[in-house]
Amino acid sequence: MRRRTFLAAAAGGLVALIGAGVGVWSQVPVIPKRPNPDAETALGWIAHRDERFTLSLPRAEMGQNIATALKQIACTELGAEWNTVDVVLHATDMPRVKATVGSESVMLFAEPLAQACAALRDALAAGQVAGQVRVTPRPMAALRALRAGGLIGASPEITQGRGIVTGAPLYAADMRLPGMLFGRVLRAPASVEVPSGPLRWNLDAARAIPGFVAVIEDCGPPIGQAQGLGVVAARPGALDAIAEALGVHWSIAGPHPRSDIARVIDVDARLSTGTLPHAVLDGAPDDGPWDVDLRVDVPMAAHGPIEPRAALASWQDSALRVWAGAQDAFYVRDFLADAFGLSGEAVSVQSCRIGGAFGGKTICTVEAEAAALTLATGSPVKVQWTRAQEYALGFHRPPSSHRIRARVAQGRITDWDHAQMSSHILFTAAVVPSWMQRGTDIFAGDGGVARGMVAPYVLGRARAAYDMVRLPVHAGPWRGLGAGPNALAIESAIDEAARVAGVDPLAFRLAHVADPLLTAVLERVGEIAAWGRPLASVEGLRLGRGVGCGTYKVTSHAAAVADVSVDSRGRVRVTRLWCVHDCGLVINPDQVRAQCEGNLIWSLGMVLTDDLPTAAGHVTAQSFADAPIPRMTDVPAIIVDLIQSDRPPQGAGETAIVAGPGAIANAIRAATGQRLVRFPVRTEDLAT
Amino acid sequence: MSFNLNGQSHDIPPDWADEPLLFLLREHFALTGAKFGCGVGICGACTIIIDGLPARACITRAGDVDGLSVRTIEGLAERDALHPVQQAWLDFGVPQCGYCQAGQIMAAVALLVQVPDLSDDDIDVAMDGNLCRCGTYPRIRAAIMSAAERV
Numbered sequence: 001m002r003r004r005t006f007l008a009a010a011a012g013g014l015v016a017l018i019g020a021g022v023g024v025w026s027q028v029p030v031i032p033k034r035p036n037p038d039a040e041t042a043l044g045w046i047a048h049r050d051e052r053f054t055l056s057l058p059r060a061e062m063g064q065n066i067a068t069a070l071k072q073i074a075c076t077e078l079g080a081e082w083n084t085v086d087v088v089l090h091a092t093d094m095p096r097v098k099a100t101v102g103s104e105s106v107m108l109f110a111e112p113l114a115q116a117c118a119a120l121r122d123a124l125a126a127g128q129v130a131g132q133v134r135v136t137p138r139p140m141a142a143l144r145a146l147r148a149g150g151l152i153g154a155s156p157e158i159t160q161g162r163g164i165v166t167g168a169p170l171y172a173a174d175m176r177l178p179g180m181l182f183g184r185v186l187r188a189p190a191s192v193e194v195p196s197g198p199l200r201w202n203l204d205a206a207r208a209i210p211g212f213v214a215v216i217e218d219c220g221p222p223i224g225q226a227q228g229l230g231v232v233a234a235r236p237g238a239l240d241a242i243a244e245a246l247g248v249h250w251s252i253a254g255p256h257p258r259s260d261i262a263r264v265i266d267v268d269a270r271l272s273t274g275t276l277p278h279a280v281l282d283g284a285p286d287d288g289p290w291d292v293d294l295r296v297d298v299p300m301a302a303h304g305p306i307e308p309r310a311a312l313a314s315w316q317d318s319a320l321r322v323w324a325g326a327q328d329a330f331y332v333r334d335f336l337a338d339a340f341g342l343s344g345e346a347v348s349v350q351s352c353r354i355g356g357a358f359g360g361k362t363i364c365t366v367e368a369e370a371a372a373l374t375l376a377t378g379s380p381v382k383v384q385w386t387r388a389q390e391y392a393l394g395f396h397r398p399p400s401s402h403r404i405r406a407r408v409a410q411g412r413i414t415d416w417d418h419a420q421m422s423s424h425i426l427f428t429a430a431v432v433p434s435w436m437q438r439g440t441d442i443f444a445g446d447g448g449v450a451r452g453m454v455a456p457y458v459l460g461r462a463r464a465a466y467d468m469v470r471l472p473v474h475a476g477p478w479r480g481l482g483a484g485p486n487a488l489a490i491e492s493a494i495d496e497a498a499r500v501a502g503v504d505p506l507a508f509r510l511a512h513v514a515d516p517l518l519t520a521v522l523e524r525v526g527e528i529a530a531w532g533r534p535l536a537s538v539e540g541l542r543l544g545r546g547v548g549c550g551t552y553k554v555t556s557h558a559a560a561v562a563d564v565s566v567d568s569r570g571r572v573r574v575t576r577l578w579c580v581h582d583c584g585l586v587i588n589p590d591q592v593r594a595q596c597e598g599n600l601i602w603s604l605g606m607v608l609t610d611d612l613p614t615a616a617g618h619v620t621a622q623s624f625a626d627a628p629i630p631r632m633t634d635v636p637a638i639i640v641d642l643i644q645s646d647r648p649p650q651g652a653g654e655t656a657i658v659a660g661p662g663a664i665a666n667a668i669r670a671a672t673g674q675r676l677v678r679f680p681v682r683t684e685d686l687a688t
Numbered sequence: 689m690s691f692n693l694n695g696q697s698h699d700i701p702p703d704w705a706d707e708p709l710l711f712l713l714r715e716h717f718a719l720t721g722a723k724f725g726c727g728v729g730i731c732g733a734c735t736i737i738i739d740g741l742p743a744r745a746c747i748t749r750a751g752d753v754d755g756l757s758v759r760t761i762e763g764l765a766e767r768d769a770l771h772p773v774q775q776a777w778l779d780f781g782v783p784q785c786g787y788c789q790a791g792q793i794m795a796a797v798a799l800l801v802q803v804p805d806l807s808d809d810d811i812d813v814a815m816d817g818n819l820c821r822c823g824t825y826p827r828i829r830a831a832i833m834s835a836a837e838r839v
């Protein structure tokens with residue numbers, strides 16, 4: 001172990017001030033490895049012992065209820081009874097699996113799991129009871145689990161559902177160890193992109209707080225460039241009081257040169273300096289006046305999971321053990337090994353159920369804080385971020401600014417131009433230092449910003465390009481990456497183009513869609529929503545209906561219709577949502593529906609609520625009051641229809657977010673005549 | 689200081705009296721069903737029932753439940769028999785990530801005791817302070833309606 005001293009925390013409240021080497025952290029980040037799964041690896045996920053099977057879930061369970069879907073696959077292929085298969089969440093002692101991101105869990109993991117289960121089934125049938133099994137991959141058609149029937153296409157009670165409704169300990173913050181202490185790492189109220197650290201603090205005042213255990217200077221790697229000051233207490237409630245008593249003075253090398261986020265993200269200002277470097281469509285639209293010319297601004301937004309991230313760490317027998325709710329336990333393991341100078345074998349990370357992630361729990365933060373405080377005190381330490389830390393120290397959906405234009409002739413779009421300014425998503429500043437981003441900017445662009453920028457329509461001479469700027473607040477993956485904001489801009493412009501053409505917006509889309517699967521979901525949503533039927537009128541309210549659609553990652557499709565009402569004060573209510581969704585073969589229809597419902601409520605949030613306030617280059621939000629998310633009274637009845645398909649399973653966790661926001665914004669346009677161009681909607685924009 | 693926790697009398701240790709009730713339950717009594725979501729009473733993840741009324745454990749001082757009766761989600765089921773609200777939650781496949789659900793369920797249990805004959809509006813008003821980022825609200829409504837017929 002390098003630069004580490006251990007001090008046991010005595011009952012009276014020993015002060016551990018461990019200073020050696022503070023601030024010498026590696027400048028080369030640990031980059032996540034993302035191997036695709038294969039059948040051979042999948043054998044490590046399933047085991048048979050004493051008439052029972054154990055499925056070590058190769059995915060993070062964060063509410064997509066993948067444990068249930070993969071158990072359906074395993075049971076079907078094994079020919080096993082539902083209650084003979086136990087599902088356990090994985091630890092890093094099994095072969096590496098890639099991060100749970102990108103709606104890939106059924107798409108990429110169903111077949112390898114089915115192959116492994118088929119091999120195990122045959123081995124058991126041949127009388128083998130111990131030892132390794134070999135997988136000889138068989139044709140898809142020979143797998144029982146990849147066609148509808150029996151458990152495939154059924155919706156059994158969700159795995160861990162009973163634990164959830166009875167309050168069983170499932171999440172990282174629920175874990176407990178004897179002698180456990182509670183920790184927090186304080187950081188400066190400043191941009192995470194400027195160097196900051198603790199200068200001085202009032203130790204005597206902190207010591208006087210009942211439950212105080214230690215102040216720890218050597219409290220793990222910085223977040224961005226924010227060095228922390230660790231505090232440890234015997235009871236979690238003491239942490240607030242200790243933090244306040246310490247009254248830490250911070251050194252802050254600010255301000256950040258791009259503190260005015262709205263200004264640096266302004267796409268028009270950027271376009272005035274030259275063309276955008278990253279093209280996703282490279283047609284050459286004609287010059288001249290445009291029929292549609294919109295500037296659409298989508299702000300920064302937090303993920304807002306109800307679970308602030310948490311970790312429990314322990315150090316025993318030269319091994320670091322961490323319980324975490326992370327989307328990539330293996331990355332957390334690698335990061336911790338690197339940060340604390342340990343071998344990979346000396347670190348193990350146990351996955352816990354995650355209380356909502358949405359792309360925001362893909363890196364290593366709170367785990368390193370818990371580890372550092374554990375290493376410093378010698379006691380197990382649990383850390384759960386405060387809500388304010390979630391906002392200040394997490395990464396967020398980047399703000400994006402769109403200039404989007406279309407020209408229309410004879411009912412068709414002939415020219416299209418979409419320019420976008422955003423911040424890095426896949427090459428998030430939360431992991432990738434700026435020197436490395438300069439390289440990725442040149443050689444790779446950012447597929448996260450680009451996601452969904454290729455509109456799913458035939459658009460004539462079409463150009464789409466983007467650029468990114470590194471911001472004082474970290475941006476990164478957020479449900480759907482760039483696809484939600486891009487689709488919102490695109491679906492707004494398409495709707496305006498339909499108006500220019502004088503064509504019904506649903507018919508206009510159908511006339512421009514290239515993929516027959518997208519045509520099918522559009523037609524179907526028109527049917528179930530009775531598109532075209534006149535809306536009833538309600539005294540004092542403006543009513544409107546809108547449609548939106550899109551394709552996520554090429555192979556998943558969704559279309560949505562929204563009804564809204566807007567009162568004279570400009571308050572919007574979404575009164576009904578319909579969605580038709582095609583993600584290929586559906587393993588668990590009820591949970592695919594749940595994902596659609598969630599995405600539609602996120603869509604509603606994108607239009608009506610999502611905004612993360614910042615000032616002077618750092619996040620100012622402290623609680624849900626400052627960064628509201630949709631509440632029960634915001635949410636209408638939702639009707640979801642799934643296309644029955646025998647295509648191989650595709651992603652379902654993010655698809656409907658390409659359809660919902662456009663449908664809602666277009667319904668508001670239909671109701672009020674106002675085209676929303678800055679989100680979320682402000683009542684003053686719609687008041688009469 | 690003592691209180692009734694899920695039907696049994698327990699002491700409140702003096703050094704926990706100034707802690708939020710949420711942490712007393714989670715860390716001293718190992719009842720981790722109620723969750724920390726915001727710590728300031730806004731999200732409802734920590735909802736429990738005190739003397740029949742829904743309460744936010746994160747902004748209730750532990751010492752203040754001296755002499756009162758606290759019910760948590762761990763105290764709902766009778767051995768293997770789930771409370772009708774818990775069963776409805778499973779029947780309607782309500783939980784996504786599940787983190788908010790202990791609070792949602794406790795708020796719903798309290799609501800059903802207070803207003804047995806429910807309308808959709810009653811549900812919306814009573815449940816509006818319980819946030820769910822996964823977006824399970826339509827299913828929560830449906831599950832409460834169905835549970836109302838069973839309790």
Ligand code: FES
Nearest residue numbers: 725726729732746
């Ligand atoms: S944790 Fe108590 S209301 Fe949010």
Ligand code: FES
Nearest residue numbers: 785786820821822
């Ligand atoms: S189920 Fe995830 S927050 Fe409600």
